[in-house]
Amino acid sequence: MNPAKNVAVVGGGLAGCEAASVLSKNGASVTLFEMKPVRFSAAHKNPDLGELVCSNSLKSARADRPQGVLKDEMRLLGSLVVDAAERSALPGGEALVVDRAKFAAALTKSIEAFEGLEVVRYEVTDLREMLDGFDFVVLATGPLTSDALAANLAGLTGEAGLHFYDAISPIVSAASVDFSRAFRASRHGRGGDDYVNCPLSEDEYHALRLAILDAVKVEPRPFEEARYFEACLPIEIIAARGEMALAYGPLSPAGLRDPVTGRRPFCVLQLRLENAEGSAFSLVAFQTRMTQGEQQRALKMVPALRNAEILRYGSIHRNTFVDAPAQLSADLSLRKEPRLFLAGVLTGVEGYCESAASGILAGLFAAARIRGVAIPQPPPTACLGALHRHVKGDLVPGRKKRPYQPMNMNRGLFPEFQERVPKAKAPEVLHQRALGDMKEWIESLRGAGLLLPIR
Numbered sequence: 001m002n003p004a005k006n007v008a009v010v011g012g013g014l015a016g017c018e019a020a021s022v023l024s025k026n027g028a029s030v031t032l033f034e035m036k037p038v039r040f041s042a043a044h045k046n047p048d049l050g051e052l053v054c055s056n057s058l059k060s061a062r063a064d065r066p067q068g069v070l071k072d073e074m075r076l077l078g079s080l081v082v083d084a085a086e087r088s089a090l091p092g093g094e095a096l097v098v099d100r101a102k103f104a105a106a107l108t109k110s111i112e113a114f115e116g117l118e119v120v121r122y123e124v125t126d127l128r129e130m131l132d133g134f135d136f137v138v139l140a141t142g143p144l145t146s147d148a149l150a151a152n153l154a155g156l157t158g159e160a161g162l163h164f165y166d167a168i169s170p171i172v173s174a175a176s177v178d179f180s181r182a183f184r185a186s187r188h189g190r191g192g193d194d195y196v197n198c199p200l201s202e203d204e205y206h207a208l209r210l211a212i213l214d215a216v217k218v219e220p221r222p223f224e225e226a227r228y229f230e231a232c233l234p235i236e237i238i239a240a241r242g243e244m245a246l247a248y249g250p251l252s253p254a255g256l257r258d259p260v261t262g263r264r265p266f267c268v269l270q271l272r273l274e275n276a277e278g279s280a281f282s283l284v285a286f287q288t289r290m291t292q293g294e295q296q297r298a299l300k301m302v303p304a305l306r307n308a309e310i311l312r313y314g315s316i317h318r319n320t321f322v323d324a325p326a327q328l329s330a331d332l333s334l335r336k337e338p339r340l341f342l343a344g345v346l347t348g349v350e351g352y353c354e355s356a357a358s359g360i361l362a363g364l365f366a367a368a369r370i371r372g373v374a375i376p377q378p379p380p381t382a383c384l385g386a387l388h389r390h391v392k393g394d395l396v397p398g399r400k401k402r403p404y405q406p407m408n409m410n411r412g413l414f415p416e417f418q419e420r421v422p423k424a425k426a427p428e429v430l431h432q433r434a435l436g437d438m439k440e441w442i443e444s445l446r447g448a449g450l451l452l453p454i455r
């Protein structure tokens with residue numbers, strides 16, 4: 001790598017630390033800008049890098065869970081975050097749970113040990129200034145990017161290209177939907193059989209509405225002023241507007257006829273394809289602040305979803321992310337400003353490990369650019385590639401018509417198996433396939449002369 005290349009990594013969180021370490025390992029001169037302790041977001045408290053702002057769990061470590069597979073891949077990729085987590089681990093059953101202060105201290109120490117990597121405590125507010133001062137910039141300022149920088153980024157992406165809230169509906173696995181209690185159709189016969197319609201009787205509807213109203217909700221945090229768009233209201237807000245508000249709104253049966261009864265159902269919860277393989281469906285217009293347990297309870301009240309397996313829960317919270325499929329190239333650089341790479345939650349991934357993994361990927365893409373080599377995209381059969389397909393917008397059919405929303409690591413992101421795999425064997429096969437393909441990809445990185453931080 002040309003040692004004269006200077007890179008600014010902005011944001012010393014999970015993604016920023018990973019990106020900085022990959023770039024530094026590959027010979028770049030890296031300046032990591034972190035605004036703490038000069039300025040703290042409303043959720044950050046610890047001046048160290050890599051602060052976990054909420055839960056101290058990095059989720060499952062089991063090899064038969066996508067979250068566990070992701071951790072195994074990150075180990076292969078020399079992840080500093082997984083290394084720091086293992087060094088600060090607490091007993092947590094099957095999850096990788098950490099002492100958050102020790103975790104942040106361990107990560108900070110690892111970063112400070114890199115020669116040629118300088119940590120500067122400074123709130124970046126002007127990306128143009130960064131681009132003028134450095135050859136490349138990696139932006140990883142996370143969901144609570146400071147206001148001044150978010151406004152500056154919106155100037156680059158255009159207001160419509162940057163979002164400040166998630167309003168997410170649950171996603172369920174296709175295998176868990178009872179299709180004998182549902183029918184496929186589009187409203188008014190327009191659009192083929194694209195939707196799966198889960199009918200509810202009048203009694204079932206009223207029971208569901210009451211359950212939604214009574215459900216425990218996740219309270220907004222002080223910095224999450226409830227600013228909902230009328231077109232994207234949480235279902236509990238609609239439910240509170242009147243007895244029939246849901247039936248005339250998101251659960252409307254308009255333009256649908258149940259082929260079993262030959263009649264229009266009382267109301268319908270629609271499911272929409274979430275991936276091209278057809279292995280996951282999202283609930284249409286069912287964004288909610290209900291707690292996870294309450295979401296499970298509510299879904300069980302819909303006959304076709306009685307045994308639904310929720311792959312991703314609904315949520316509504318403050319977030320900062322770009323419309324990645326529209327704004328980013330396949331190497332995570334901004335289309336309008338190719339010297340600027342994005343990483344972490346800003347790209348529309350969600351979760352601690354997902355953000356860190358995105359940082360590794362952005363670091364590798366930036367290092368490859370500096371080196372002047374092309375590297376292949378990560379394999380979609382591995383967690384890293386599956387998540388990246390989401391960021392590129394490759395997964396969702398008809399994506400252009402649908403707003404881009406953040407995604408965590410879940411089974412619905414993987415391509416289907418080519419061969420027949422018994423259900424009980426599927427997690428093991430998926431794990432083997434992911435790690436095998438990841439190792440091959442890593443060999444291709446080595447072939448291109450790239451190095452990984454820990455090895």
Ligand SMILES: Cc1cc2nc3c(=O)[nH]c(=O)nc-3n(C[C@H](O)[C@H](O)[C@H](O)COP(=O)(O)OP(=O)(O)OC[C@H]3O[C@@H](n4cnc5c(N)ncnc54)[C@H](O)[C@@H]3O)c2cc1C
Pocket residue numbers: 010011012013014015016033034035036041043044050051052053054055056122123124125140141142143144145146149318319343344345346350351352353355356
């Ligand atoms: C309130 C909240 C709670 C969450 N809880 C969880 C959870 O429990 N589990 C989970 O898996 N995920 C959770 N997430 C989602 C996400 O996984 C984490 O936010 C994760 O830390 C994101 O990683 P990141 O590297 O993208 O950003 P961060 O880890 O937030 O890192 C961004 C860094 O950039 C710095 N920064 C911001 N603006 C500037 C600036 N202008 N100049 C310089 N530095 C700047 C910040 O101080 C911060 O250190 C939560 C998100 C939020 C908002």
